[in-house]
Amino acid sequence: MSIRTGFIGLGNQGKPIASHLAPAGFETTVYDIASAPVEELVAGGAKAASTPRELGAEADVVGICVPEDSHVLAVTLGENGLLSGMKSGGVILIHSTVLPETIVEVAAAAAARELDVLDACVTGGAGRAINKEITYLVGGPERAVEKARPYFDATSEIAIVYAGELGNGAKLKLCLNLMTYIQWAAAYEPMALARAIGLPLDVLESAGRSNGQLTDLMTSFLAAHKLPDDARKSDGFQDLMRGHMQIAEKDLAWALKLARQAGVALPVGSLVSQSMARLYGVDDEGRR
Structure with a gap:
């Protein structure tokens, strides 16, 4: 039917x-x-x-x-x-x-x-x-x-x-999103260090991909950070990233709430939840 x-x-x-x-x-x-x-x-x-x-x-x-x-x-x-x-x-x-x-x-x-x-x-x-x-x-x-x-x-x-x-689908999604955002933080900080010390990013990515440390999700995330500065500072890009940031902050807040209810500590997730503006490249000093 x-x-x-x-x-x-x-x-x-x-x-x-x-x-x-x-x-x-x-x-x-x-x-x-x-x-x-x-x-x-x-x-x-x-x-x-x-x-x-x-x-x-x-x-x-x-x-x-x-x-x-x-x-x-x-x-x-x-x-x-x-x-x-x-x-x-x-x-x-x-x-x-x-x-x-x-x-x-x-x-x-x-x-x-x-x-x-x-x-x-x-x-x-x-x-x-x-x-x-x-x-x-x-x-x-x-x-x-x-x-x-x-x-x-x-x-x-x-x-x-x-x-x-019932409810396990929501629990699973929050666990996966926690994993995703931690991965992005794990990709962002080596990228920032490589830029600061003069290491070409393509060399970092090649090495990370060859040994499996850099996942497809992380590579996709890093692509936005390769855009020219004027593109990243444009109103359109900032509006898009701000929307993604707000969703990420909400998702991480819910993951942390679940953790508190379950009596488990998520110190890495907590730090990442406070870093989403930096990870998304949003110009918002109050969130950095």
Whole structure:
């Protein structure tokens, strides 16, 4: 049986995921507070909803990709929220990087309406989303995973990683993001030292790649630091990097919160969390 799909949050990550749904043959409804990405997807075959509630009435499986926990709660539980519109048996996929407790809160409210929730966090970035190469990190009931399988298959050719119980997808994503940002710090400081002592960066990269110390992620991260200074100081670049910095700081804050709750120390993660402006090259003295 064909499913009706919906998508809330058509930003840098969400729009390319949602763009695959209507072309895959699903009746698709989309919602965002910005009109431009909605219009773009409508041109590609989707329908527009004026509220999350309206979208919920038109969808069986709904993806949510909004920036923060408060946004997830607003579009699901708020006035004219998604839960008030969806019919029983539906599945909500939370793609946002949020705290596990946020997933659990939404799931508890959804269960009262006979809806399932999966934390279906995504990793890979916008470029991989365009190419159907993102990885879904999924926690929650397996029955809901199977209901949502056509959605997953339509939006990525990479097999999902099933992490187990509800909340484990969010936990896994925060652990992976912690790993990523620590890698970037590990790449940045040798680069800074090499520049200061006159060592060519291509020699550093060649040696690091040859012995496996410099990963693909680290190499990709360093590419931005090779841009000319005028490009790095441009308003466009600074705005882009500031947005990435703010997301990174939020993700690391949530990883550190989880660590405190679990009684484990993350001293390296704590230091990295205070260094994101430097790592991204953002001109913001208050964050350095």
